[in-house]
Amino acid sequence: MLDPKYILENPDEVKESARKKGVNFDVDAFIKLDEKRRQLQTECDALRAEKNAANEKIAKLDGDEKQKAIAKMKNKGDEEKKLTEELKEAESKWTQLLLTAPGKISPETPEGKDDTENKELYTWGDLPKPDFEFKDHVALGLDLDILDIERGVKIAGSRNYFLKGDGALLELAILQYTLHKLASKGFTAFLPPLLVNYEAMQGTSYFPGGEEQTYTIESDDKYLIGTSEVPVASYHSGEILDESELPKLYAGYSYCFRREAGTYGKDTHGLYRIHQFQKVEQVVLCKNDMEESAKMHEMLLKNAEEVLQDLKLPYRVVAVCSGDMGQGQYYKNDIETWMPSRDSYGETHSCSTFLDFQSRRLNIKYKNAEGKKQFVHTLNNTCIASPRILIPLLEMYQNADGSVTIPEPLRPWMGGKDKIEA
RNA sequence: GGAGAGGUGGCUGAGUGGUCGAAAGCGGCACCCUGCUAAGGUGUUAGUCUGAGCAAUCGGGCUCGAGGGUUCGAAUCCCUCCCUCUCCGCCA
Numbered sequence: 001m002l003d004p005k006y007i008l009e010n011p012d013e014v015k016e017s018a019r020k021k022g023v024n025f026d027v028d029a030f031i032k033l034d035e036k037r038r039q040l041q042t043e044c045d046a047l048r049a050e051k052n053a054a055n056e057k058i059a060k061l062d063g064d065e066k067q068k069a070i071a072k073m074k075n076k077g078d079e080e081k082k083l084t085e086e087l088k089e090a091e092s093k094w095t096q097l098l099l100t101a102p103g104k105i106s107p108e109t110p111e112g113k114d115d116t117e118n119k120e121l122y123t124w125g126d127l128p129k130p131d132f133e134f135k136d137h138v139a140l141g142l143d144l145d146i147l148d149i150e151r152g153v154k155i156a157g158s159r160n161y162f163l164k165g166d167g168a169l170l171e172l173a174i175l176q177y178t179l180h181k182l183a184s185k186g187f188t189a190f191l192p193p194l195l196v197n198y199e200a201m202q203g204t205s206y207f208p209g210g211e212e213q214t215y216t217i218e219s220d221d222k223y224l225i226g227t228s229e230v231p232v233a234s235y236h237s238g239e240i241l242d243e244s245e246l247p248k249l250y251a252g253y254s255y256c257f258r259r260e261a262g263t264y265g266k267d268t269h270g271l272y273r274i275h276q277f278q279k280v281e282q283v284v285l286c287k288n289d290m291e292e293s294a295k296m297h298e299m300l301l302k303n304a305e306e307v308l309q310d311l312k313l314p315y316r317v318v319a320v321c322s323g324d325m326g327q328g329q330y331y332k333n334d335i336e337t338w339m340p341s342r343d344s345y346g347e348t349h350s351c352s353t354f355l356d357f358q359s360r361r362l363n364i365k366y367k368n369a370e371g372k373k374q375f376v377h378t379l380n381n382t383c384i385a386s387p388r389i390l391i392p393l394l395e396m397y398q399n400a401d402g403s404v405t406i407p408e409p410l411r412p413w414m415g416g417k418d419k420i421e422a
Numbered sequence: 423g424g425a426g427a428g429g430u431g432g433c434u435g436a437g438u439g440g441u442c443g444a445a446a447g448c449g450g451c452a453c454c455c456u457g458c459u460a461a462g463g464u465g466u467u468a469g470u471c472u473g474a475g476c477a478a479u480c481g482g483g484c485u486c487g488a489g490g491g492u493u494c495g496a497a498u499c500c501c502u503c504c505c506u507c508u509c510c511g512c513c514a
Contacts, residue, residue: 041472045483052483055495059440066494073494091471240432371451 125314228252
């Protein structure tokens with residue numbers, strides 16, 4: 001969430017952000033609402049001050065005098081109740097509106113409507129030139145008996161699948177490999193709750209707005225996470241950290257659940273867009289400092305790139321344009337990995353800088369040496385997400401005989417096995 | 423799921439209708455004193471909203487798990503919910 005003062009003091013900039021992000025946020029309405037809220041607050045405070053003063057006197061009185069004084073205050077209650085209700089209503093409208101305010105946008109962010117206007121920054125690796133006919137990951141998975149989409153759909157509906165045999169082991173190998181890599185770089189591994197409460201969803205700015213994409217457990221008021229960013233970034237919510245503890249480098253490993261509502265007919269083939277996947281996510285809490293944030297962003301991006309480089313998967317890094325960024329994101333890079341069957345790069349990673357947008361909602365502060373309290377900055381980036389990454393992995397590592405070579409770094413996690421064969 | 427006990431400031435813990443944002447202790451901070459010193463003294467030590475001021479600062483409101491209610495007045499009484507602990511049941 002934005003600092004409400006920032007909106008009041010920089011209405012034009014907020015309008016500009018809203019326009020660039022394609023977010024519907026009425027700055028003028030917010031300003032009006034804020035005036036109303038403050039006015040009501042002042043009235044309410046005055047009335048309560050009057051009551052408090054009178055009650056202090058009553059406490060010291062006895063007998064008739066006391067009764068008289070009480071009688072005098074009898075009707076104040078209704079007046080207060082009415083004012084309080086008005087104030088609460090104004091405050092709740094104010095908060096609801098504030099939650100929809102768009103975050104700041106970095107100067108490096110290209111302006112654009114949607115993902116077609118993202119800007120390629122650089123590429124890594126050479127695209128394959130196969131001397132045999134490439135199968136796509138679905139065919140490979142079926143032939144090697146490591147993937148079963150048909151039965152996944154039978155059991156769980158569209159966009160569901162089974163990984164089996166070496167397919168199951170391969171996914172775990174990739175995740176394990178990545179998680180250990182991050183641990184060796186000083187990240188703390190987390191196996192977080194997958195089912196969280198509303199506050200965590202709101203704090204990480206998925207709610208309000210993302211309800212349609214989220215599986216809801218109505219009986220218990222819980223939500224299935226779409227990313228471990230939700231519980232991991234919320235881990236310190238409501239806490240005041242010490243500057244010396246920062247930055248916090250966290251690696252969340254979890255299943256992720258997404259309804260993919262409104263995507264009917266889009267990416268229906270294979271493992272690209274599915275309801276359930278596993279992901280190792282990097283989450284950082286750092287000092288409230290632009291340079292530090294930028295440094296962390298770079299680090300998170302490089303960590304993810306390193307995994308792809310280890311796996312020798314060609315990719316490109318794009319600067320995500322304003323219209324394709326989330327409400328709270330200040331700067332965002334996507335990493336897109338080459339997917340032969342799609343004959344294009346496909347999004348596999350997403351690296352975001354939030355500044356204090358999330359930490360305001362989550363109420364995560366830190367105290368510096370002088371005792372000054374500030375909101376932390378938060379960032380996050382995918383480090384690996386599977387089975388989407390199996391698309392390039394299986395396709396790029398296939399051999400003419402239909403087998404798939406297991407990338408070297410993963411072999412220790414596959415019991416030393418170097419090849420998946422039918 | 424059943425029965426019971428609880429949720430108070432950074433921590434421990436008092437407080438069952440009035441002067442309580444809250445005793446006391448611990449911890450933290452500041453200053454002072456002192457070479458019997460891992461000691462002593464004094465003071466200070468929540469968050470948030472809002473008003474005045476360039477500012478230091480000063481005033482007001484709200485907050486004792488959350489939300490409602492009763493009352494002139496609620497940490498204290500009533501209702502709902504959440505969470506923690508103990509016992510029983512069930513269970514990976």
